Amino acid sequence: MKRWATMAAILLLALAAGLSGRYQALKxxxxxxxxxxxxxxxxxxxxxxxxxxxxxxxxxxxxxxxxxxxxxxxxxxxxxxxxxxxxxxxxxxxxxxxxxxxxxxxxxxxxxxxxxxxxxxxxxxxxxxxxxxxxxxxxxxxxxxxxxxxxxxxxxxxxxxxxxxxxxxxxxxxxxxxxxxxxxxxxxxxxxxxxxxxxxxxxxxxxxxxxxxxxxxxxxxxxxxxxxxxxxxxxxxxxxxxxxxxxxxxxxxxxxxxxxxxxxxxxxxxxxxxxxxxxxxxxxxxxxxxxxxxxxxxxxxxxxNNQPLTASWQVKFLPQQNGLYDLHIYNDGPVDAPLPREIGINTGNCLAADAVGNYRLETTAEQLRFIRISNAQLRTGQSRPLGWLRCQQLTPGGTYVTP
CATH class of the missing domain: 3.20.20.80 (Glycosidases)
Structure with a gap:
């Protein structure tokens, strides 16, 4: 009997703690x-x-x-x-x-x-x-x-x-x-x-x-x-x-x-x-x-509903012809978010590139940096043109996004 009483007390305390946490969240x-x-x-x-x-x-x-x-x-x-x-x-x-x-x-x-x-x-x-x-x-x-x-x-x-x-x-x-x-x-x-x-x-x-x-x-x-x-x-x-x-x-x-x-x-x-x-x-x-x-x-x-508002971005390379790619920034997260401040692409095999819309391009020997020049909100599931590039070869995993 004493053992069951002890277990019941532990369960009640756990339940109270859980309810308290839930109550705090609701409150x-x-x-x-x-x-x-x-x-x-x-x-x-x-x-x-x-x-x-x-x-x-x-x-x-x-x-x-x-x-x-x-x-x-x-x-x-x-x-x-x-x-x-x-x-x-x-x-x-x-x-x-x-x-x-x-x-x-x-x-x-x-x-x-x-x-x-x-x-x-x-x-x-x-x-x-x-x-x-x-x-x-x-x-x-x-x-x-x-x-x-x-x-x-x-x-x-x-x-x-x-x-x-x-x-x-x-x-x-x-x-x-x-x-x-x-x-x-x-x-x-x-x-x-x-x-x-x-x-x-x-x-x-x-x-x-x-x-x-x-x-x-x-x-x-x-x-x-x-x-x-x-x-x-x-x-x-x-x-x-x-x-x-x-x-x-x-x-x-x-x-x-x-x-x-x-x-x-x-x-x-x-x-x-x-x-x-x-x-x-x-x-x-x-x-x-x-x-x-x-x-x-x-x-x-x-x-x-006070849910997490975590943004998630993906850069899409859409092949055209002769090594030409159209670039789009895609919001694949659960919520709308402001366009990222910067998108970087590591590559040393690109012949030409340019930015469009909300971004400008800065170029170094090994990297293309698309830097936001005007803000906008992008809905979840939607994309926006980022620019274009012409490359002989793209570096796998060579893209980063700075929110």
Missing amino acids: FYPAWDQQVYLWQRVWTAQHATALAASHDLFSTLRVLGLQVHPREGYREIPVNTPLLKQDGRPLWLVVRLDGQLKQLDETVIRQRLLQQLQRWQAAGLTVVGVEIDHDAAVARLPAYQHFLQQLRQQLPTSLQLGITALPAWMDSPALSGVLQQTDSSVLQVHAVLSPQQGLFDGPLALRWASQYARISTKPFRVALPAYGMGLVGIDAQGAQVESEVSLRVAGATQELSVAPQQVADFLRQLAARKLPRLQGIIWFRLPLADDRRAWSLTTLRAVI
């Missing part, structure tokens, strides 16, 4: 609600695939339904309402009011918004809230407060009203009045601060989130990037931002991307802060198969 990421933006202005058949594949990952969809722009005017987004009804998840109608608008035509905006809302409800969509996305200048926050106050009075009481909030607003005493008109808000911590700073600065985003948690008396979420973008038409006057849709602008282009590991590191630090009223994360944006700047859903899932 590492709080039970944050995960939502996602659908921001495409043109809906395609790929939306059905993306929605079905993400059904277990995101509780709620935030769908761009109306845009007001100083040049384009009012644009109702023709979303696929039968598809959203079939999907069945709760929806937020997102209304984008461009920050360049000289003033808000409040009456017309509310009218257009309510008309779109009624169309969605008539189509059987489960609309639970309206989110206003407006990059208002700090000086115009009092006017924005008035707009939200009037909108709140016209919205059905069954619907929530939310806004996106900018870090630049946090030093303004007018922010509290804006937030009082809402049920919740979304702190946006990703933006093009400058080409040098990129789209996302983890330590800065952490400071913003901590500061916002001290200011907001309402529940809030943090919007995080799962995409990249291009700065196109770069000249002395600046550049235009190109995201999921090509702007077809002539001139230089610079790609800005966010590495999944950057965001994963931020999430771990954010979880450790245990910020009050922080309810969850909203991801921008739902990945479609042909959205070359968005992370793949596989990568987004790995980041959300």
Whole structure:
């Protein structure tokens, strides 16, 4: 009996240790609600695939339904309402009011918004809230407060009203009045601060989130990037931002991307802060198969589930003719990753070579070095041209990749 009691005690201790380890792992990421933006202005058949594949990952969809722009005017987004009804998840109608608008035509905006809302409800969509996305200048926050106050009075009481909030607003005493008109808000911590700073600065985003948690008396979420973008038409006057849709602008282009590991590191630090009223994360944006700047859903899932984000690269030599090879860098790892900083090929039998795209070539007597000159994200399972070379003989195993 004493022997069985001892064994039972050992088993209980082992079980407790195992459960404790598992509990710590689960506790590492709080039970944050995960939502996602659908921001495409043109809906395609790929939306059905993306929605079905993400059904277990995101509780709620935030769908761009109306845009007001100083040049384009009012644009109702023709979303696929039968598809959203079939999907069945709760929806937020997102209304984008461009920050360049000289003033808000409040009456017309509310009218257009309510008309779109009624169309969605008539189509059987489960609309639970309206989110206003407006990059208002700090000086115009009092006017924005008035707009939200009037909108709140016209919205059905069954619907929530939310806004996106900018870090630049946090030093303004007018922010509290804006937030009082809402049920919740979304702190946006990703933006093009400058080409040098990129789209996302983890330590800065952490400071913003901590500061916002001290200011907001309402529940809030943090919007995080799962995409990249291009700065196109770069000249002395600046550049235009190109995201999921090509702007077809002539001139230089610079790609800005966010590495999944950057965001994963931020999430771990954010979880450790245990910020009050922080309810969850909203991801921008739902990945479609042909959205070359968005992370793949596989990568987004790995980041959300706190899985390892190990990159793996392979250089492919594609023979053409007469000793000519096209070179491609291939991402055969489990997650998307930034292009490697350098690829080296050891060979002394090459007659000519050159780099293309994101790389430039440095040549020595025994080595070709393809050095990255512009960054980009490469999805898992995809490849990108690296360059070409003409060699009499390739050295087996003579290739190295520096992430």
